[in-house]
Amino acid sequence: MVVLWFIALAVIYGKLAVYSQSPEGLGTPPMAAVANVSVHPEKYTLAVYIHPKCPCTQATLYEVERLMTKVRDEVALSFYIFGASDAPSVWFEGTLDQLEQKFPDSLVIRDIDGEYSKSAGASVSGSTVLYTPDGVPVFWGGVTSGRGHSGDNLGSDSILSIARGLEPTRSEAPVYGCRITDDSSNNYLGNCSDESLGICPEPMKENQE
């Protein structure tokens, strides 16, 4: 009985671990999406795409917060919060308050129907893209080591290296989180001038700057 019990534990625990370590997908790096984000003219810009209801979002925000304590002078932050076009304001409120409290210098934008995330090829909550002041994406991926799992991770290490002028270990990292849209192939769709997108992101809220 004890052996069966242990086997059952191992199976369930293994499934949880496997789920936790299974990235939702990388998509295609948004190498041509420069015009779709507002980049800081002097700093790197880290665009973070999040689903406000996804449990993994908290780990992403925690890791971004940890990262920013180290690269506050080199990196500017932009958050894109997913929400359906008919989503009530309460959908965003909790996350907006949290961002305002933790990242008062950041740019926060409502990502209605995931248009911004689609343009960046960020189909998974927790996706980040690091742009140079010139608007060139140099890193793309998540900043957690698992689903909802905070702690040291490859994405943060790579961003930190780039921000400090070092050679990054990787230019992309797996993203662990909920899907922002149910279209797993929605990668980069074009830039602001692209007629297929037809819109350009405007800052919804600018806490500073």
Place this chain on the structure above:
Amino acid sequence: MALQFVAAITAAYFISPRTWVGSTSSPHIHMIGAAALGGLLAGLPIYMILKNLGKKANQYVISVAQLMFSGLFIHLSGGRIETHFHVFGSLAFLAFYKDWKVLIPATAVTAIDHMARAIFWPESVFGVLAAAPWRAVEHAGWVIFEDIFLVYSCVVGSRELRLVAERQADLEGINHTIEQTIEDRTRELIDANKALETEIEDRMKLEGQLVEAQKLESVGQLAAGIAHEINTPAQYVGDNIRFLLTEFDGIIKVIDQYASQLDTTGPQQSWEERSQIIRDTLEEADFDFLRQEIPLAISQSLEGVERISGIVLAMKEFSHPGSEHTEPADINRAIQSTAMVCSNRWKYSSKVEFDLDENIGPVPCYLAEFN
């Protein structure tokens, strides 16, 4: 275990209740995992404790379950550093068993988890894709670091417990010896008490028999005295009756002589002759003596009979069986009856004068005991 099970479900509910795809959601796998894994982790230890309380195997199962609960909580909390304290708290909790061997399964669970992660998902614990093997050893090493102190405390604690247990056993042994001695002494006392009770009973029986004998003796003496008291009047009553019986013939002769002298059909005699015959008969019968003595004899006899009757009545009153309860009694009469019954005992050496209150009325008392 049950509380941890509830805590796991609660944590999953608050941290990751649902997973999302755009605007649609479904229950998060953490909710299912917390219920299933938490249920299993808590279920078997509780079952084993209820079924075989105190078994050594329970401790090892609890040891494994406790550290896997740590893993579950760490997983549910998204690997928060703070949640890792559950591991060290759990090890300290397991040290309560005072058996260092119980720490082995717990440590093994932690080590195996880290080794497996180091091999398959190094990033999940080390944040890098290719962790150096020593990182896993380092993580497990911190657990072992605590284990060293816990094992030491277990060994020292066990030794102290053993010492305390030995002292307790010695004390209990001494207590047992004392209790045994007390028990023996008590048994001896009980036996002695029983023997004493038997002896007392025998003595009481003997005393009872002695009392009975004394009573019989008293009764005998009393009876003898009463018999003497009755015998005296009975004797002179008898003497008087015999006197009357003896003298009755003389009286009859006198009466018969009168009757024959009054019969005119017999031989012719003069009144003088007849008178002389009667005078001779009266003289022969000593009639003057009889005229004086017979009433005196009858009077004395009546007195003797009355005295005997009084003694009998006094005996009857004296020998009243009495009652278990007090009853109103004429104690003047009782004193007089008793004095009369035992008069033979005192009348030759003393004189009794009664000074009784005639108005005392009935007095509640044990009459037999009073007599």
